[in-house]
Amino acid sequence: MTPTAPDAVAATRDVHRAADPDQPIWITLLDPAEVADAAARVDPAAPLAGTAVAIKDNLDLAGHPTTAGCPALADRPATSTATAVRRLVDAGAVILGKTNLDQFATGLVGTRSPYGACHSVASAAHVSGGSSSGSAVAVATGLVPLALGTDTAGSGRVPAAFNGIVGVKPTRGLISTAGVLPACASLDCVTTFTRTVAEARPALAALAWADPDDPWSRPAPAQPPAGIATRMRVVAVPDRPLGLDPAHEIAWRAALTRLGAVAAHVVEVDVTAFLDAARLLYEGPWLAARWAAFGQLLEPDGPHLDPTVRDIVRRGRDVPGADVFAGLDRLAALRRRTEPIWSDVDALLLPVTPGHPTLAEVAADPVGVNARLGRFTNFVNLLDLCAVAVPAGQRRDGLPFGVQLIAPAFADAPLLDLAAAWCGEPVADAAADATGSIAVAGATGSLAVAVAGAHLTGLPLNPQLVDLGGRLAYRARTAPGYRLYRLAGPGLPRPGLVRTGDGPAGGIAVEVWQLPHQAVGALLGTVPAPLGLGSVELDDGSRVVGFLAEEHGVRDAVDVSAAGGWRAAVRPVGPGSP
Structure with missing residues (x-):
């Protein structure tokens, strides 16, 4: 009071x-x-x-x-x-x-x-x-x-x-x-x-x-x-x-x-x-x-x-x-x-x-x-x-x-x-923080989308999400049973997230971004096959839309699930690497 x-x-x-x-x-x-x-x-x-x-x-x-x-x-x-x-x-x-x-x-x-x-x-x-x-x-x-x-x-x-x-x-x-x-x-x-x-x-x-x-x-x-x-x-x-x-x-x-x-x-x-x-x-x-x-x-x-x-x-x-x-x-x-x-x-x-x-x-x-x-x-x-x-x-x-x-x-x-x-106190629900600038996940006119590859924070395609008006809602992991593959092909390495049922018990690292509805379609247009949108189950049991690969599309791909996430899978190894 x-x-x-x-x-x-x-x-x-x-x-x-x-x-x-x-x-x-x-x-x-x-x-x-x-x-x-x-x-x-x-x-x-x-x-x-x-x-x-x-x-x-x-x-x-x-x-x-x-x-x-x-x-x-x-x-x-x-x-x-x-x-x-x-x-x-x-x-x-x-x-x-x-x-x-x-x-x-x-x-x-x-x-x-x-x-x-x-x-x-x-x-x-x-x-x-x-x-x-x-x-x-x-x-x-x-x-x-x-x-x-x-x-x-x-x-x-x-x-x-x-x-x-x-x-x-x-x-x-x-x-x-x-x-x-x-x-x-x-x-x-x-x-x-x-x-x-x-x-x-x-x-x-x-x-x-x-x-x-x-x-x-x-x-x-x-x-x-x-x-x-x-x-x-x-x-x-x-x-x-x-x-x-x-x-x-x-x-x-x-x-x-x-x-x-x-x-x-x-x-x-x-x-x-x-x-x-x-x-x-x-x-x-x-x-x-x-x-x-x-x-x-x-x-x-x-x-x-x-x-x-x-x-x-x-x-x-x-x-x-x-x-x-x-x-x-x-x-x-x-x-x-x-x-x-x-x-x-x-x-x-x-x-x-x-x-x-x-x-x-x-x-x-x-x-x-x-x-x-x-x-x-x-x-x-x-x-x-x-x-x-x-x-x-x-x-x-x-x-x-x-x-x-x-x-x-x-x-x-x-x-x-x-x-x-x-401290065991209630978490603020207000749409504005002390600086007057916080977006609320689940805001009207937006959709939560899980990304697992080059769209992650700091990776080459992340600016696409930002330019489309996206905001990082939270970091998470998938539920157990998902595997992550490095897809074959020229150019930027691409991930393939597939629910095989036998993936790591700790899941795969993802980020959930809040995107305006119109931005989701624009983003989907930039993603080539065998990737597409589907339902991704997260570590807390919730489900969000996310980018998944079709199983036939990863037959020639390298399984990088053991890395636990795409960032670790593509991180350079050797002198000077973080």
Whole structure:
């Protein structure tokens, strides 16, 4: 239920009463009179009417300082409000205050703040995660239902995981960063914290906007890119151990078991290239971007500066220009190595962190512990992906454990649906997502068509489906009993899918595309014999129209069923192949 405006006023009183010096959530709390005045102006029909919101103190709020965790900036009130904050206010939200953070949003621990270190809501001895520490704890403790953070390297997902809440890191540029004190402008994302996926949806809908005043903003495409399915059914997991702490490992194994009840298919993949990309953020030239963003605020040294933040970022001033371009080349190579994975799966499941350190462990090794926390999060913005951190129960010691669902850019809407399924929440049925651009499978005037060969995402004939107005509805496999053949003949290799009754028990990989009715006839006209349309039974027992081969047409064909699908059957083998 959407709160009413007086709820924000009551929340303000609760926040002031609940102030705890051992849990320094807030840097600036708004005066109750200012909150009451804002609440009185809220339109009751607004989508976020009266929702109390906390914002990380690297986002501007007119009339209040943006400290970014640096007390030297506390006497400089902002003259305008960050676009993301303004859009929440325009949607009826009421701002209660500005929250603590790792200084200059540089850290994943939540301890690098002269205003004090937050801790996990489950343990005073364990870190809250950062850099959006205060925002995450404000939601986890029930002070507000919604908070804004930022996530450059994982600063939204790590504190969400450590406090048992939902952290949405959208596609870069989907939410404006105008009015955000930058950490690394090309990678910065405004993120949300909520207790449920359902609470995140209207917030993301209000926040998503192509801002002409933000050079890093970009509009969501009218239709998501071709490989993004409306319904996510195939989830990848790492094909090898991840080196997790023992308590995390046990919780991760439980999460993998849980995934079997959420995803239709779980696929093991090599995540080495993703993890190699993650190391670039602090071991590569991107430190120079932080120095460019706020390096001038790190001189001269003084008690207002966190020594770890200063030491890390000052290394960026000496990065040679040649190293920057070498880093970009390395990132491009790693991105190319990851791309084939997204042709076969909808999302990737990973733990958010390898472990959950104590405040004492961070104090003993502030750089090393922090670096390890970013192992599974640092690559997401570098590789232009979106992600949602979701709770995955508790470790045996009672600490929250979180996982993240990761997908390509502009897959935000179906990824939220997958996150909702993970959390046991209803999946949205609306025809429009947070970006205003999702097509519903089974829409009027369209037909679901299964393809098994060169029309698959990323293969040579896939552009035909896109040009005909098609949209990938979901990835699937056939029911058992189908075989796949490589048909003889010149030109582009062609597949022949035949139900022989003795095919692989796991079926054959297919994609189901939603095509306008008139497009189906046009497509059929491009398909030569012995292929034609017929009924294909899928792994879930449903039936769709699909391209099948006549049995007499595969007598001289090569049986490639053992590959499990056409993409694997035609994939090059040898040096340089993915």
